[in-house]
Amino acid sequence: xxxxxxxxxxALAACSGGASDPVDPALFFECASQLCDGNAYAGRLVSDDxxxxxxxxxxxxxxxxxxxxxxxxxxxxxxxxxxxxWVITRTETGLRLKHDHRxxxxxxxxxxxxxxxxxxxxxxxRQDFPVxxxxxxxxxxxxxxxSTQNTWTVxxxxxxxxxxxxSRPERLFRVEFDLSVPVDAPPPPWGEAPIAE
Numbered sequence: 001x002x003x004x005x006x007x008x009x010x011a012l013a014a015c016s017g018g019a020s021d022p023v024d025p026a027l028f029f030e031c032a033s034q035l036c037d038g039n040a041y042a043g044r045l046v047s048d049d050x051x052x053x054x055x056x057x058x059x060x061x062x063x064x065x066x067x068x069x070x071x072x073x074x075x076x077x078x079x080x081x082x083x084x085x086w087v088i089t090r091t092e093t094g095l096r097l098k099h100d101h102r103x104x105x106x107x108x109x110x111x112x113x114x115x116x117x118x119x120x121x122x123x124x125x126r127q128d129f130p131v132x133x134x135x136x137x138x139x140x141x142x143x144x145x146x147s148t149q150n151t152w153t154v155x156x157x158x159x160x161x162x163x164x165x166x167s168r169p170e171r172l173f174r175v176e177f178d179l180s181v182p183v184d185a186p187p188p189p190w191g192e193a194p195i196a197e
Contacts, residue, residue, distance in 0.1 A: 015124050015158045025094040027124040031156045032088050035074060036067035038195070040185035041162065043177035052173055061186050062162060062177050064195060073100075075189040076164070082189045083109065086164065088154070094118040097129040097152055106191030114138055115152060126155045146171075 015031035040063035045055040058078050066073045076084040085100040095118040101109035116129040129152045131139075139147045149168040156162055158179065165174040188194050 015156060023122070023124050025118055025122055025127065026090070028118075028122055028127050028156070029072070029088065029090050029095060031124055031158060032072045032154070033067050034158050035063065035065040035072060035156070035162065035179075038064050039182035040064050041177045041179050041181070042183045043162075043175045045174070046176050047165075047172045047174040049172055055173075055175070060175060060177075061183060064185050066195065074162075075186075075192075077186045077189075082186060085189050085192075086154070087115075091117065094120075095122070095127055095129075097127075097154065100189075102189065102191040104190050111138070111142055116150075125157060126153065128153050 015027070015034065040061050043060040043062060045052060045058075045060070055078070061077045062074055065075070070090050072088045074086040074088070075082065076086060078084070083102050083104075085102075087098045087100050089096045089098070096115065097118075098113050098115040101112040103109060114131075114135040116132040116135060118127045118129055122128065131148055131150045135150075136148045139145060147168070151167055153165040153167065154163070155165075160179055162177040162179055163174060165172070167173075
């Protein structure tokens with residue numbers, strides 16, 4: 001028990017150290033795993049692209065996150081829409097971010113499982129995920145070739161901030177969540193069972 005507590009303290013220190021030098025992606029994954037605390041958190045849109053105007057007044061909640069040692073699943077609810085989940089997975093070479101989009105009946109949306117793998121420039125607090133080849137093909141098939149230039153970014157400051165960002169030339173979408181104040185959790189994402197008490 002004491003060893004686990006020490007490991008938790010060390011992981012927290014690594015996450016909150018704000019180091020700017022590239023690190024082992026496993027450190028970021030440890031930071032992300034701390035989101036699996038059973039809580040949900042409120043967020044807000046901080047970018048200002050006109051196309052995202054509806055998000056300015058939307059109620060946005062992330063969590064409760066689920067962890068299984070290899071993945072961290074972070075639900076992202078926008079008003080009553082619970083179709084989105086961010087999925088961070090450990091791979092042999094780093095990390096992978098995918099977007100799991102579902103219909104209300106739990107079936108996958110045609111535009112789902114898109115994302116990319118981390119670069120070798122990530123830190124314990126921030127990782128960038130440029131679009132991967134599978135995603136490029138999906139976007140081309142869905143006639144949204146402009147999105148083939150996407151890079152997704154996730155930032156974590158334990159107990160303070162979780163940020164999700166999508167960027168490409170002339171486009172920026174960024175939401176930030178306050179991790180210092182838990183809020184009431186929404187129902188689970190479409191297609192997922194409630195977390196057992």
